[in-house]
Amino acid sequence: xxxxxxxxxxxxxxxxxxxxxxxxxxxxxxxxxxxxxxxxxxxxxxxxxxxxxxxxxxxxxxxxxxxxxxxxxxxxxxxxxxxxxxxxxxxxxxxxxxxxxxxxxxxxxxxxxxxxxxxxxxxxxxxxxxxxxxxxxxxxxxxxxxxxxxxxxxxxxxxxxxxxxxxxxxxxxxxxxxxxxxxxxxxxxxxxxxxxxxxxxxxxxxxxxxxxxxxxxxxxxxxxxxxxxxxxxxxxxxxxxxxxxxxxxxxxxxxxxxxxxxx
Numbered sequence: 001x002x003x004x005x006x007x008x009x010x011x012x013x014x015x016x017x018x019x020x021x022x023x024x025x026x027x028x029x030x031x032x033x034x035x036x037x038x039x040x041x042x043x044x045x046x047x048x049x050x051x052x053x054x055x056x057x058x059x060x061x062x063x064x065x066x067x068x069x070x071x072x073x074x075x076x077x078x079x080x081x082x083x084x085x086x087x088x089x090x091x092x093x094x095x096x097x098x099x100x101x102x103x104x105x106x107x108x109x110x111x112x113x114x115x116x117x118x119x120x121x122x123x124x125x126x127x128x129x130x131x132x133x134x135x136x137x138x139x140x141x142x143x144x145x146x147x148x149x150x151x152x153x154x155x156x157x158x159x160x161x162x163x164x165x166x167x168x169x170x171x172x173x174x175x176x177x178x179x180x181x182x183x184x185x186x187x188x189x190x191x192x193x194x195x196x197x198x199x200x201x202x203x204x205x206x207x208x209x210x211x212x213x214x215x216x217x218x219x220x221x222x223x224x225x226x227x228x229x230x231x232x233x234x235x236x237x238x239x240x241x242x243x244x245x246x247x248x249x250x251x252x253x254x255x256x257x258x259x260x261x262x263x
């Protein structure tokens with residue numbers, strides 16, 4: 001059986017200095033100044049950390065799913081920070097400076113959008129809706145306009161245009177991938193960073209923590225089966241089983257894909 005983890009990395013990866021610890025991962029400096037090591041945690045939070053807990057195996061699921069999705073997106077021409085997955089819960093990435101923006105793409109109405117605008121859950125959004133949020137825990141990561149971004153100097157207008165365009169392109173690729181997993185991509189959050197040369201790269205993670213995923217195999221649009229962090233947020237079921245099911249579906253799709261070096 002193929003391993004759930006990609007091949008070991010050729011890069012020096014021992015953590016040397018903790019640079020950052022967030023709700024879902026720790027980021028370390030390594031011997032190579034252009035390489036960071038991300039350690040994924042089982043910790044789970046929701047509602048700006050008002051709800052806290054743990055999901056057994058979440059770190060391994062999110063690290064492995066993210067690794068495969070970063071590889072898939074790289075094959076589609078999307079520049080990202082992924083280098084290798086040396087262990088089930090560790091990812092080596094290119095060193096980037098994260099833009100203080102969360103970019104959200106929505107394909108159906110759900111979550112905060114419904115609460116904010118009084119919309120019914122599950123309505124299709126065509127074309128997809130693009131939103132920007134200011135990454136600031138103290139302020140609760142507020143929704144911001146492009147004028148707010150300019151006022152706060154969170155990113156340049158060209159960077160905003162670039163990450164917005166990339167996010168919508170990524171949405172199309174991810175919809176194709178998740179559909180192959182019999183999952184509908186309802187909405188998701190992305191983060192981007194700048195490398196040493198100033199190139200914008202997709203960063204952070206793409207996982208059941210950052211994607212809202214509904215089970216297409218369930219066959220009930222009126223009450224979609226949730227397979228994402230909403231299981232934890234709203235106590236909708238067993239998050240451990242849900243995350244593991246997403247991982248197994250991803251691995252099955254990856255195993256069916258032709259190897260890039262095959263004739």
